[in-house]
Amino acid sequence: MRHNEPQSFLQKLYKYRTYLLGLVILVVGIASIVGVQAHQKNVTEADSTSAVRAKGPTAHAIQAQQKQLKHKLTHYLKSVTADGTASVSFYNLGPTAGSSAAKSRTTRRLYKQGQLAASANAHTPAVSASTYKLFIAAYLFHQNHLGYYDWTLTEKDGFQRMIVNSENDFAEGVLDAYGLTTLDDFIASEGWYSPTFVANQASVTTAYSLTLLLKKLALQQAPFNHAHDRQWLLSLMNKQIYRTGIPAGAATAKKGTVVADKVGFLGDINNDAAIVTLPNGQRYVLVIMTHGHGQTGFSGFPRMAEITTHIQKMMYDPSIVKGLNK
Incomplete structure (x- = not known):
């Protein structure tokens, strides 16, 4: 087998x-x-x-961040104005076209013009001191556009001294020539607080009215709608010599920040009204009006600088946009 x-x-x-x-x-x-x-x-x-x-954060995320920023800012403004000796108004203008900030879609959406505006005591009338000279500038530009005012060399010199050195003779001459009521009527027609000028009284305005004026100046809206006039006024405001208020505070928050502003000081009154431009192109309007606290001369300017630094750091911290883009 x-x-x-x-x-x-x-x-x-x-x-x-x-x-x-x-x-x-x-x-x-x-x-x-x-x-x-x-x-x-x-x-x-x-x-x-x-x-x-690529699309960026959702609309809900943007709105939530805006709400949070406005809440923080409003809380801070209430704290620095609680004793009634200050008025503060903030208005975000959005980034300048073509700037590095404007190239970021998230930044453009978050800082869309006016979305972060906040204020405290901004509608309370207060002594304007020399910030009223911005209303004089607006009126003269308006008159010039209508053909009722000519810029002679003498007028140009007086106007420059009024803005850069805050000298009074030119502004007082305009008030005498046109009358307080005429200026007040013009101011009212623009939607700003009026009467600003009352005989034998210090001129009065509000932080909100100064904000509205500076907003028009920044956006080249009437009576600042002529490019040459607008650039002339802004260049003078960039050179004004009293820079220990908002300009100092903005520079402390971010080196290279440019400030075009007009100050006012009278007795214990220290005011500053400014258009602020950060190095990345972000812009905002800030108006601070103060009195009391034993202020004399320019002693209240560091107070305004401190408020400015806090606001700018809070609202324009680069980590805010970075967090949204994660």
Whole structure:
């Protein structure tokens, strides 16, 4: 009787090679399909993530951040005006066109003009001191556009001294020539607080009215809608010599910040009204009106500088936009 010799392992592999090859092909095929699907899923997820990042934060996220910033700012402004000796008004203008800030979609959305505006005591009438000279400038530009006023060399010199050095003779001459009522009527027609000028009384305005005026100046709106006039006034405000208030505070918050402002000081009154431009192109209007606290001369200017520094750091911290873009 013959016995079959047991087949070796290699012989068995050879015998069933066709089946084994098919099995290998099947396994490789399944693995390939699974791998392709996983890759496609990863690509889809990556594309979705990239799309979300390119699109930026949601409208809800932007609105939530705006609400939070306004809440913090309003709380701070209430704290620095609580004793009734200060008025503060803040208005964000948005980034300048073409600036680095304007190139960021998130920044443009978050800092959209006016969305972060806040104030405290801003509608309370207060002694304007020399900030009233901004109303004089607005009136003269208006008259010039109508053809009722000519800029002679003498007028230009007086106007420059009025803004840069805060000298009084030119402004007082305008009030005498046109009359207090005429100026008040013009101011009222612009939607600003009136009467500002009352005989034998210090001129009065509000932080809100000065904010409205500076907003028009910044946005080249009438009566500042002539580019040459606007640039002339802004250049003079950039050079005004009393710079220990808002200009100092803004520079402390961010080196290289540019401030075009008009100050006022009279007795214990220290005021500053400014258009502020950060190095990245962000812009805002800030008006601070103060009195009391034993202020004399310019002793209240550091107080205004401190308020400015706090506001600018709070509202324009770079980490805010970075956090939204995560």
